[in-house]
Amino acid sequence: MPKILDTIVPAPLRKPAKPGSEGVPKDPAPKDLKTSPERQTEYQKLGQKAVEAPMETVAWLDQRLGASGFLTGMLFRKVPKGTNWFYTLGSATLFAFIVQAITGVFLAMFYTPSATQAYSSIAHINNDVPLGQLVHGMHKWGASVMVILIFLHMGRTFFFGAYKYPRELNWVIGVVLLILTMTMAFTGYLLPFDQRSYWASIVGININGTGPIVGPYLSDFLRAGPELGATTLSRFYAIHMLLVPGALIALIGAHMYLVVKLGTTAPPWTKAEKPKVAIPVAQLDAGVESNGRMNGNSANGVHVNGAGGNGATSA
Amino acid sequence: MAADDAKEMNGAEEPRREREQPAPPGYFEGESMTRRRALTVGSQALGGLAGAAIILPAIGFAVAPIFHRGKERWEKVGPVSDFVEDTYRQVVFTETEGIGDAGKAIAYVRKSSQELEEEPGIYVAVSNRCAHLGCPVRFVEAAGNFICPCHGGVYDFQGKRIGGPPVRPLDRFQTRVRDGQVEVGPRYSVTNSLSPVRARDPGEFTGGVWEYLYPPRPSTFPAP
Numbered sequence: 325m326p327k328i329l330d331t332i333v334p335a336p337l338r339k340p341a342k343p344g345s346e347g348v349p350k351d352p353a354p355k356d357l358k359t360s361p362e363r364q365t366e367y368q369k370l371g372q373k374a375v376e377a378p379m380e381t382v383a384w385l386d387q388r389l390g391a392s393g394f395l396t397g398m399l400f401r402k403v404p405k406g407t408n409w410f411y412t413l414g415s416a417t418l419f420a421f422i423v424q425a426i427t428g429v430f431l432a433m434f435y436t437p438s439a440t441q442a443y444s445s446i447a448h449i450n451n452d453v454p455l456g457q458l459v460h461g462m463h464k465w466g467a468s469v470m471v472i473l474i475f476l477h478m479g480r481t482f483f484f485g486a487y488k489y490p491r492e493l494n495w496v497i498g499v500v501l502l503i504l505t506m507t508m509a510f511t512g513y514l515l516p517f518d519q520r521s522y523w524a525s526i527v528g529i530n531i532n533g534t535g536p537i538v539g540p541y542l543s544d545f546l547r548a549g550p551e552l553g554a555t556t557l558s559r560f561y562a563i564h565m566l567l568v569p570g571a572l573i574a575l576i577g578a579h580m581y582l583v584v585k586l587g588t589t590a591p592p593w594t595k596a597e598k599p600k601v602a603i604p605v606a607q608l609d610a611g612v613e614s615n616g617r618m619n620g621n622s623a624n625g626v627h628v629n630g631a632g633g634n635g636a637t638s639a
Numbered sequence: 640m641a642a643d644d645a646k647e648m649n650g651a652e653e654p655r656r657e658r659e660q661p662a663p664p665g666y667f668e669g670e671s672m673t674r675r676r677a678l679t680v681g682s683q684a685l686g687g688l689a690g691a692a693i694i695l696p697a698i699g700f701a702v703a704p705i706f707h708r709g710k711e712r713w714e715k716v717g718p719v720s721d722f723v724e725d726t727y728r729q730v731v732f733t734e735t736e737g738i739g740d741a742g743k744a745i746a747y748v749r750k751s752s753q754e755l756e757e758e759p760g761i762y763v764a765v766s767n768r769c770a771h772l773g774c775p776v777r778f779v780e781a782a783g784n785f786i787c788p789c790h791g792g793v794y795d796f797q798g799k800r801i802g803g804p805p806v807r808p809l810d811r812f813q814t815r816v817r818d819g820q821v822e823v824g825p826r827y828s829v830t831n832s833l834s835p836v837r838a839r840d841p842g843e844f845t846g847g848v849w850e851y852l853y854p855p856r857p858s859t860f861p862a863p
């Protein structure tokens with residue numbers, strides 16, 4: 325291979341000059357580089373690869389996604405002093421939603437949204453399908469759990485004053501999420517098509533109809549006609565599993581983005597701390613200790629000067 | 640002193656001059672819109688049109704049932720001899736096709752009564768759908784009243800509200816006699832004075848200003 329002139333190669337790509345060549349002091353190589361490493365057996369090499377493979381995969385993904393910065397910022401974000409168990413209600417609601425989404429997808433594999441077959445398909449899920457009763461039960465009770473949790477979460481936000489500036493938009497999104505959750509509960513109630521769901525839906529649709537001027541048309545829209553008919557059930561099913569979940573997922577994303585972006589609030593009973601006395605930059609540079617908060621070392625009461633004296637060594 | 644020097648060097652005291660922008664390519668004297676702007680607006684309008692072409696038919700498809708009226712159905716419910724003036728007979732008939740038992744409706748049918756000053760020779764078919772929120776009411780023979788199990792609505796013999804939360808009398812069905820058989824037809828609602836109006840959903844008032852607040856729906860049949 326012909327030698328490429330150093331002058332035409334961009335500086336970062338240039339080969340480092342060999343020790344002892346012109347302009348580079350001849351320095352003995354470190355001792356570690358002289359001793360040849362122990363030979364690894366084939367098995368050891370494979371083991372090494374197996375250990376490194378997950379990290380390499382993650383690194384490969386991260387080089388292309390560039391997500392590590394965002395994920396670190398999100399997962400290791402600061403939370404205010406006083407954060408307590410009440411702050412988990414939002415995550416709990418999200419968890420309930422995920423349970424509903426997963427069990428719902430699998431229920432849809434066995435359910436028939438037809439007025440003549442819906443009841444028997446639910447009976448089939450409950451009586452014949454292995455674990456059918458469990459999955460159906462999780463979906464049924466999970467719905468109530470989600471409604472309860474979303475109200476508790478809303479109450480926490482209200483009583484902690486967490487809806488105030490700059491989080492009003494997140495409150496508004498949360499209210500829309502509440503309405504969508506109630507829509508899910510309402511449309512899902514009809515699907516088993518037993519006596520209870522039939523009459524509850526009749527009553528619910530008629531309550532919609534009592535709104536002046538638009539109410540009667542809203543009822544017709546929900547029923548797909550003047551009476552509960554053949555397409556009412558499919559309409560409810562489509563709203564329940566396609567229309568509203570899409571909106572829910574999108575708005576949950578926006579809701580959580582704002583939570584991470586704006587941070588959470590401290591509980592209302594937390595007192596504001598007095599600000600610490602400011603330390604002039606000149607003193608910081610000189611390494612003068614003040615207030616015990618200078619750097620990592622001073623926290624341990626050990627002050628190391630010199631090369632090894634940075635914060636990392638004291639941990 | 641240093642600050643003053645900087646001021647002088649930056650010429651902060653001098654008034655700012657508008658920098659003259661070079662005319663964009665294709666510019667001509669008196670143009671009202673640059674080419675870039677015209678293309679931006681044009682492509683946005685095209686995108687809007689394409690979006691509307693997708694969204695509008697889909698929405699129309701979803702709301703179409705509001706404007707659709709089904710076929711008029713008449714169901715035989717029994718020979719004329721079955722029905723008397725002083726009490727009701729419960730009949731079950733299909734109101735909506737294709738959904739099995741869920742499409743069945745119940746009506747309480749009797750002959751029109753001279754005592755109550757009703758039009759003679761016709762048959763009265765009272766719907767069992769409560770005018771409160773649509774639960775099924777039952778005619779209680781001993782009391783001569785219709786009673787709703789859900790929220791305690793009570794109606795008299797003619798279906799007028801006498802207690803509980805309902806907002807109007809019970810709905811009725813049109814009736815006719817064909818070949819000695821009583822037939823039940825489309826549903827209609829009544830005002831408090833029992834004059835027929837187009838069918839309303841339960842919970843909606845009838846008569847007076849309510850006719851405008853709860854407008855008649857195109858999916859229902861005209862009142863007899």
